[in-house]
Amino acid sequence: MNVHFISIGGSAMHNLALALHDKGDHITGSDDAIFEPSKSRLKEKGLLPDALGWFPEKIHVGLDAIILGMHAKADNPELIRAQELGIEIYSYPEFLYEHAKNKTRVVIGGSHGKTTITSMILHVLKYHGIEVDFMVGAQLDGFDRMVHLTDKNEVIVLEGDEYLSSPIDLRPKFHLYKANIGLISGIAWDHINVFPTFENYVDQFKIFVDTMVKGGMMVYNEEDPEVKKVVEETSNQIKKYPYKTPEYSIENGMTLLDTAEGEIPLEIFGKHNLQNLEGARSICFHLGVSEEEFYEAIADFKGASKRLEKIGENEQTVIFKDFAHSPSKVEATTNAVKEQYANRKLLACLELHTYSSLNEDFLKEYVGTLDKADEAVVFYSPHAVKIKRLKEVSEQQIAKAFNRDNLIVYTDPKAFKDFLFSKNLEDSAVLLMSSGNYGGLDFEEVKELL
Known part of the structure; x- marks a missing residue:
């Protein structure tokens, strides 16, 4: 072509x-x-x-x-x-569907966790030599690129984004895939510039379920009440497979998964990631991977790029960066690091960078999200607010939104960097959450903090 x-x-x-x-x-x-x-x-x-x-x-x-x-x-x-x-003009998802209309389409959706779950599935399938087509939203270890298409593979695994398809096709991407096997990890209001109300946002997931192939299989997180409601109330004739957080423990900074095979040490950690793992296990089972084979492969999964990615560690300090920006992701990521390093001081830094996060009405969704951090910092750029043509937000509004008296707020990139590099990080865990880079912070240079 x-x-x-x-x-x-x-x-x-x-x-x-x-x-x-x-x-x-x-x-x-x-x-x-x-x-x-x-x-x-x-x-x-x-x-x-x-x-x-x-x-x-x-x-x-x-x-x-x-x-x-x-x-x-x-x-x-x-x-x-x-x-x-x-x-013929195609949006990105339209073209992928056209390519995959005769394949088994596995679509991973959800407000959070979809990149990680898709990555886990691909990691396990590759480990066992099972070839599939795929599209995932992050660069993965062991994969040359984020998209792989063939004429011969019978299965395609797609990360199902709920954002719009193209400037002339305003349907969410995951509506176009018509999944044979689907997954919803969680529903937490996002993309308010497109979905102005929570109800409108939830409706997109209802449509996703309704567009699945009749007789298809939906794997869903039953611990999320919105997900449970959306899936269990659909009139679409699909099979439903709920999952929940598996049993696990933490010993000496190591997460151990409790399985029928015994305790399995993992490279990843946090309740949210363990939930993702269980969803991935269920999908892999439907693709012919046994429980034992799944656990063998997942033990060395290190995570998708920018998803709780460890950028440096020594005996005293560990530093992570994470793509978290929506309230549910910020809270889950902060809680995960604090749980994993309970005996260390947690310095959690969040950049408000997206359209939603800089909207004064949406800011209240962040209440309590940084509560588990011992010290919490929020950075935002007033210039970014202007570029997005949003109403100006003040440092006082941000402090009030998070409902944390000792919240530190920075608007100047140099001042934030000076603060970070002046910290005594003995017995500390540092978490840098952003879909941006704090106005030009070099994450390689951050390693020098060690």
């Missing part, structure tokens, strides 16, 4: 472009900004556009398909030209 990508530089988009190139398709693309690692990876395969920008002349009748990324706008000149010529 001849396929052109409008907005080829995105994290997901460039991985899909590389996957199709490897499959033998002819790929072209455009974008008005391409950053690392996308830039180098596209260049290595000869797919990096010669110049940044949008060029309608790249769109011609010889193209079999256009794949349109969310970064593009509805008035994009290349998109308009493609519409004029009547070329």
Whole structure:
């Protein structure tokens, strides 16, 4: 196929472009900004556009398909030209469904944990030599890229994002996959710029369940009341498989999973991650992996990139970075680190970076999320608030939202870095939570704190 990508530089988009190139398709693309690692990876395969920008002349009748990324706008000149010529235009998830419509589609959804669960499943399948197509939202150890597509594999494992598909397709991505096997890990209000009420957000998961293939299988976290309600009240004729947090213990900073095979030491930790593990185990079972085989493989799973990722450790200090930004993720991650390192002082740092987290009405959702930290810091950039055209929020509003009298708030990147590098971190655990980088913090430099 001849396929052109409008907005080829995105994290997901460039991985899909590389996957199709490897499959033998002819790929072209455009974008008005391409950053690392996308830039180098596209260049290595000869797919990096010669110049940044949008060029309608790249769109011609010889193209079999256009794949349109969310970064593009509805008035994009290349998109308009493609519409004029009547070329088939796909959103990212539409194209994946078209590729996988004759495969068994395993879709992992949820407000939190979906990347980790998808990663666990892929780790276990690879360990046992079971080949599948896949799309996951993070770079994984042992995998070249985040997307892998073939004509021969009978199963595809998809991370099911609830965000919109494209500028001209405002359906959530996971509605388009029509799962044969699905999973919902949790429901906690997010993306308020798209789903203005909690009820509207929950409705997207109801639709996800309703779009599953009749006779399909839904694995779901029964400890989440919203998930339980959504799945158990559906009228869709599907089989339902609940899961919950397995039994575990912590000894000398090591999490031990209690199984029929005995206690198994894990590289990961935290109730939330153990919950994810149980969901992954259930999915793997439905794909033919026995319980014993699952535990053998999962023991050395270290986690997905930026998900409770250990960036440094010595005898006195351990430092983690995590992608957590929504309230449920922040609370789960903070609690997990404190539980794992109960005898250490926990310094938890959170950057408010997303549209939702910087919205003054949504801020109240963060109440209590940092309570388990011995010392808590929130960083946000007033400039980011302006860029997102949000109403200005004050340090006092943030302190009130978290309901923590001793909360430290920074708005200046240098002041935050100076604070971090001035700390005595003996007998400490440091947690850096953000989907950004605290205004330019070099995480490699953070290792020097050790």
